[in-house]
Amino acid sequence: MNIVLVTETYAPEINGVAMTLGRLVDGLAARGHRLTIIRPRQRHESPRFSVTQRLACRQVRLPGVPIPGYPQLRLGLPAGRRLRQLWTLNRPDLVHVATEGPLGASAITMARQLGIPVTSSFHTNFDQYTRDYRIGWMKPIVAAWLRHVHNRTLRTFAPTRDLLARLETEGYQNLRLLSRGVDSTLFNPGRRDGSLRASWGVGPEDPVVLHVGRIAAEKNYPLLFRAFDAIKAVQPRARLVLVGDGPLLSAYQRQRPDVMFTGFYTGTNLARHYASGDIYLHTSITETFGNVVTEALGSGLAVSAFDYAAAHEFIRHGENGLTAPVGDEAAFIANAVRLAREPTLRERLATQGALTARGLTWDAIVDRxxxxxQEAANEFDRTRASGTQLSALSSQPSATP
Structure with missing residues (x-):
């Protein structure tokens, strides 16, 4: 198939959506499909080179504007005219829209006008973020926009069964599961690095609490800090290491001089950081999945999270991790302290968690x-064919009795 992927975020940007799309593109390209990525041009990219051919795909970069609070990310602008030109010259078999901004919405409109099948992915709970950014009055507006955008496509993919059920109750149509995998050759306990731990100022037996992600309001860092303070009360030599960057980084660096802030890492360096920790605390309840949860499982950490998204999908409480009811902060903190106090429990959960992650292969997800x-494209073609036949029949003169 000749597939176009429209997205507001893609590598080299560092986030769960960009990582997921990169895995899908690599998997589809390896299966012989042609991929074109259409995305906003990033700050460092020259407008002189708006089209590039990479090994896995062709990339078309269009104008964008910075997202308030996230200057490293760009919001795509409506691009109907440019997309019409591109798709008239090289008509895709299917367009998949991964983000719901102005660029993605205009891509859906143009694909429908040109008679090209179009699907979409629900990657981010933007309506839930309104609470964290103190614009809760906008939640109904954002939720209605998201539903409108996705219901104009043949399929809407979401990463967990729980989210599919919620979206169905909210009026989303034609839903399908698109889960996430773990690269176990990259994220595995064998990446543990004693010299890295020593650079954090911890000994072999000192528990390291790790967290990876964007340092932003929606990630619920105040609860993470409270849980770590409770751990310190029972394990004074415990260390909290935060791997990531974001709009709240400088504020938290000032507030928490006892915390190690490393900045963003990717690839092998990120895997070393994961595997060199002991406990992973995941406090967010706004993500649609949370790739960091499964990466931490694969890396051999004892994971504690709310019973939500990836944790709900893959963690069995007390067997391969610990979960707390969503919103029960006291239970979350109690689980964190339990992991700090019980090294035998940590070891058992870490071993079972790594086994769980080993079964989450990207190959199976790409195939599905x-x-x-293909099912959506075939359905679209059958519908068009039947519509053409009906139109032809209705245009014939009626038989005279």
Whole structure:
């Protein structure tokens, strides 16, 4: 298939959506499909080179504007005219829209006008973020916009069964599961690095609490800090290491001089950081999945999270991790303290968690995604064919009795 992927975020940006899309693109390209990525041009990219051919895909970069609070990210602008030109010259078999901004919405409109099948992914609970950014009055507006955008496509993919059920109750149509995998060759306990731990100022037996992600309001860092303070009360030599960057980084660096802030890492360096920790605390309840949860499981950490998204999907409480009811902060903190106090429990959960992650292969996910895309394209073609036949019949003169 000749597939176009429209997205507001893609590598080299560092976030769960960009990582997921990169895995899907690599998997589809390895299966012989042609991929074109359409995305906003990033700050460091020259407008002189708006089209590039990479090994896995062709990239078309269009104008964008910075997202308030996230200057490293760009919001795509409506691009209907440019997309019409591109798709008239090189008509895709299917367009998949991964983000719901102005660029993605205009891509859906243009694909429908040109008679090209179009699907979409629900990656981010933007309506839930309104609470964290103190614009809760906008939640109904944002929720209505998201539903409108996705219901104009043949399929809407979401990463967990729980989210699919919620979206169905909210009026979303034609839903399909698109889960996430773990690269176990990258994220595994063998990446543990004693010299890295020593650079954090911890000994072999000192528990390291790790967290990876964007340092932003929606990640619920105040609860993470409270849980770590409770751990310190029972394990004074414990260390909190935060891997990431974001709009709240400088504020938290001032507030928490006892915390190690490393900045963003990717690839092998990120895997070393994961595997060199002991406990992973995941406090967010706004993400649609949370790739960091499964990466931490694969890396051999004892994971504690709310019973939500990836944790709800893959963690069995007391067997391969610990979960707390969503919103029960006291239970979350109690689980964190329990992991700090019980090294035998940590070891058992870490071993079982790594086994769980080993079964989450990207190959199986790409194969299912491809089958669902092909099904949508075939359904679209059948509908068009039947519509053409009906139109032809209705245009014939009626028989005279």
């Amino acid at each position: 995604f491809l089958a669902d895309l």
